[in-house]
Amino acid sequence: MNNRFFQISAFFFFYFALIGVYVIFLPKILQNLSYTPTQIGIIFSISPLMRFITPFFFLKHFALTRRVLHISLLFMLLCIPLFYITIKSFNFFIFTNIIYGISSGLVLPYIETYSLQILQKENYGRARLYGSIGFIFVALVLAKLLDDNYMGLHFVAVTIIASVIFATIISQDKKHFKDDVPKKEQEHFDLLKNRRLWISIFLMQVSFGAFYSFFTIYESDHGLSLTTISYLWTFGVICEIVLFYFQSWFLQFNLLKIIQFTLFVTIIRWLILFIFPDTLVGVYISQAFHAFSFALYHTATLSFLYQNYHNKKLSAQFYYGIGFGLGGFTGSLIAGYFYGKYLFLVSALISAIAFLSLISKKK
Numbered sequence: 276m277n278n279r280f281f282q283i284s285a286f287f288f289f290y291f292a293l294i295g296v297y298v299i300f301l302p303k304i305l306q307n308l309s310y311t312p313t314q315i316g317i318i319f320s321i322s323p324l325m326r327f328i329t330p331f332f333f334l335k336h337f338a339l340t341r342r343v344l345h346i347s348l349l350f351m352l353l354c355i356p357l358f359y360i361t362i363k364s365f366n367f368f369i370f371t372n373i374i375y376g377i378s379s380g381l382v383l384p385y386i387e388t389y390s391l392q393i394l395q396k397e398n399y400g401r402a403r404l405y406g407s408i409g410f411i412f413v414a415l416v417l418a419k420l421l422d423d424n425y426m427g428l429h430f431v432a433v434t435i436i437a438s439v440i441f442a443t444i445i446s447q448d449k450k451h452f453k454d455d456v457p458k459k460e461q462e463h464f465d466l467l468k469n470r471r472l473w474i475s476i477f478l479m480q481v482s483f484g485a486f487y488s489f490f491t492i493y494e495s496d497h498g499l500s501l502t503t504i505s506y507l508w509t510f511g512v513i514c515e516i517v518l519f520y521f522q523s524w525f526l527q528f529n530l531l532k533i534i535q536f537t538l539f540v541t542i543i544r545w546l547i548l549f550i551f552p553d554t555l556v557g558v559y560i561s562q563a564f565h566a567f568s569f570a571l572y573h574t575a576t577l578s579f580l581y582q583n584y585h586n587k588k589l590s591a592q593f594y595y596g597i598g599f600g601l602g603g604f605t606g607s608l609i610a611g612y613f614y615g616k617y618l619f620l621v622s623a624l625i626s627a628i629a630f631l632s633l634i635s636k637k638k
Contacts, residue, residue: 291406300427348382355436389448396523400521409434411512476598481606491508
C-alpha cells in the first residue's frame, strides 16, 4: 500500500505541476512571443473543449482499456517536441494543444478512479494533496526562472515525462488496469440517471469561471497589490491541502449531503467577494472556503460517481469533461461578459442554481 501511495502521490505532484506551468506561465510566454489576447484565449479554450468532447467517443465507439491509457501517454510525450516546434506559429500551436487536451484529459481520470479504488475515499485526499503541492511548487519556483521563454517549456517537458513515468508504473497493476472491458462496464452509460448532479457539476464550474479567469484582475482593481494577491492564491491552495488531508471525517456522512453543503459554502464564498472585495480579512475568508468548494467538493463528487456507476473511468471522464471542460469554458465566457462590480454576484447566482438543482435529489 505504501508503494502504491507513493506512486499515486508522485503522479499527482508532477501532473498538477504540469497544469501549473500550463495555466500560470504559458499565457505570459505566448504574450512574449507576440500572441494577441484573442489568440491566447483561443489557445486556452482548446484543452477544456477537448476534455468535454472526448468522453462521448467512449459511449459507443471505444473502450477505456489499458491500451488506450498507454496510447494517451505516448501522445503526451509527443507533445513535448511539438510544444518546442510549433509554439511560434498560432495555427500549428492549435494542433499541438488539441493533442495535449485529448491525451492529458484522458490520463487523469484513469489515475483518479484507481486512487479511489486502492486508497478508498478516506485516504484518497492524502495522495491528492500532493497535486496541490506540485502546483504551488511550480508557482513559486518558475516565477523566478522565467527570464527565458523556453524555461517554461523545459518545465513542461520534465513534468510530462515524470507524469508519464509514474502513470506507466501505476498501470502495471493488471488487476485494476485491464486490456479488455469488464462486462459490467459494458452496460449502457446513462447520464440522465443522475441528471441533477450532472447539471450541478456543470454549473459549479461555470461559477468558478470568474475566479479562475479574473480573481487577480478583480482584486487588483479593488486596490490589493499583486504580492498580496499572490499570498491569497497560495493561502487558498494551503487550505485545500489541509482539507485533503483531514477530509476523511467529512466523508463518513452522506455524500450527496456533503456535495450540497459545499455548493452552499460556494454561494457564500462568491457573495463575500461581491460584498467585501476590498476588505482583506473578507477576501482571506473567501479563500479559506476553497477547502470546501474545491477539495471537499471534488472528492465527494468523484466518490459519489464512483459508487453510482459501473463504468467508473467513464464517469470520471464525464466529470472532468462536463465540469472542468464545458463548465470551465462557459464560465470563462460568462465572466468575461459580466466582468465588473457584479461579477461575483453572478457567480453566486449560478452556484445557487447548482445548489437548488440538487435539493430534491434523494440519493
